[in-house]
Amino acid sequence: MGVSARRGTPLTVEEIRATALRLIDAGGVESLSMRKLAAELDVNPMSLYHHVANKTELIKGICLETVVPLLHLPPADGAPWQDQLRALAYAYRRLARTHPALWTYVHNHPDVIELKEGGLWEVLLRILPAAGVPEDKRLGTADVLHGFVWGLLLAESLGHIGGDQAEANFEIAIDLITRGLPEH
Amino acid sequence: MGVSARRGTPLTVEEIRATALRLIDAGGVESLSMRKLAAELDVNPMSLYHHVANKTELIKGICLETVVPLLHLPPADGAPWQDQLRALAYAYRRLARTHPALWTYVHNHPDVIELKEGGLWEVLLRILPAAGVPEDKRLGTADVLHGFVWGLLLAESLGHIGGDQAEANFEIAIDLITRGLPEH
DNA sequence: ACCTGAACACCGTTCAAGT
């Protein structure tokens, strides 16, 4: 009854997403096509559209269900703001490096996914008062800090920064931020 | 003798590049196609390949001849390093905002163009010693600073930062960097 | 020298038809 002639099992969204993510990890989002994905799944290209609205929605789904939950935010445990900021930055870095190709792509296509999600902003805004940032500058500073770390991670992902230096550079970056954050 | 039936003048690389840049400014690099470009120039799509090797080379050419020269680096005039750094950041920002779509694109496609060009890195490495950055950290710090500013400009270009706040945020960013740069 | 038409190997997606 409609199950593919070439496959025993019917398609599922989960299988489609998992395979798509594998292809993205291997060759980047640009190289993922619905037709290649179908071939990889041993299925007619058009079968995919029964489980997924279109390519954009597919990518959105992968992000929301597979990638975003990987961000492990530091708890509000009263630790010094420097430590919490460092923990947040490293959590963000781990996320970016888990699926660099997808991460790079979605962060350059704001239409695909809302950036200010996953609680990252909340944690940032919780930390900034403790760092001595005056209230009227907190939103702006949150934008700036995210832009900073984001840019550095992007540069890493794109290979602008040598793999061996990436670790040391990230430390330099966090030191610079924690030194510069409090206004004297 | 080969001149297009539909046009009086023969094609030139300059005309192709200028028109392509106009289309990119209007709709982004993704929406530029060789066929649309040809239509805009009132010419057969294949005529373009007589003046340009392929699409990537076309974009590379536009960057090298039309965009990169727009970066106005601050002179080594002995001004305080804070002022020079601020001038450099603003020069970079002006460049990014002149052709945001193209700028965003090439900075995410390292294959298209070598990032560390245009003398930006030289100026950075000239400034850092005056800021008290120890020699063994200068290269890393240059990478970090570029990543920072780059990320912020990217966030601006992609609309992640409200247009009215962009100016104020950039000031916050430069203040933070100049405060955090010197090690105590 | 410069331009062009036909063709190739790709895309995403719609729609009507199959089981």
Added chain:
DNA sequence: ACCTGAACACCGTTCAAGT
């Protein structure tokens, strides 16, 4: 319900042929 083939409107690019 689930899958599929043919078709449409696009891509970038090659190649042989035109003037």
